[in-house]
Amino acid sequence: MIVDASVIVGWFLPDEQSAERDELRETILASSDGAAVPGVCWMEVAHALVRALRRGRLPPESAGPAAATLEELMTLIPTRDVDPGAALRLALDIGSGAFDAAYLVLARDSDEPLVTHDRRLAELAAKAGVALREAAES
Numbered sequence: 001m002i003v004d005a006s007v008i009v010g011w012f013l014p015d016e017q018s019a020e021r022d023e024l025r026e027t028i029l030a031s032s033d034g035a036a037v038p039g040v041c042w043m044e045v046a047h048a049l050v051r052a053l054r055r056g057r058l059p060p061e062s063a064g065p066a067a068a069t070l071e072e073l074m075t076l077i078p079t080r081d082v083d084p085g086a087a088l089r090l091a092l093d094i095g096s097g098a099f100d101a102a103y104l105v106l107a108r109d110s111d112e113p114l115v116t117h118d119r120r121l122a123e124l125a126a127k128a129g130v131a132l133r134e135a136a137e138s
Helices: 006-010 017-030 040-054 061-074 084-092 098-110 119-128
Strands: none
Touching: 006 017, 006 040, 040 061, 061 084, 084 098, 084 119, 098 119
16 A cells, blocks of 8 residues: 555644554554555655644654654655656646655556545545545544
8 A cells, every 4th residue: 555644644643643543553564565655755744743843733842752753664664766757747637736646656556555644635546546545534
């Protein structure tokens, strides 16, 4: 499965925790070759964590542990390359941004479902013909 940043960011945010999301996290982390992300995912997660810290969704003292956890996750979930030209073409075809298109291209080209908590990305996946794996709604 291809995991998007919304899923990973949710693992850090107390207000997005649930038993279903915990189960999904365990499934993803237990899968040695069954989950992957495009390289852009890690910068999206880092950006979202900065915003969460600045907005008070995460306490300031969690910055160090969050960085350490992010680094650990990067070793546990493989990163796969995405053809930027293919992402550009798909983004233009379906009206998405290039980052969202990167997830969709990776899922499409690897014939794996996308896991997302982002409703807009889920809608774009349908336009791109990408299967979704069931994930808890945010």
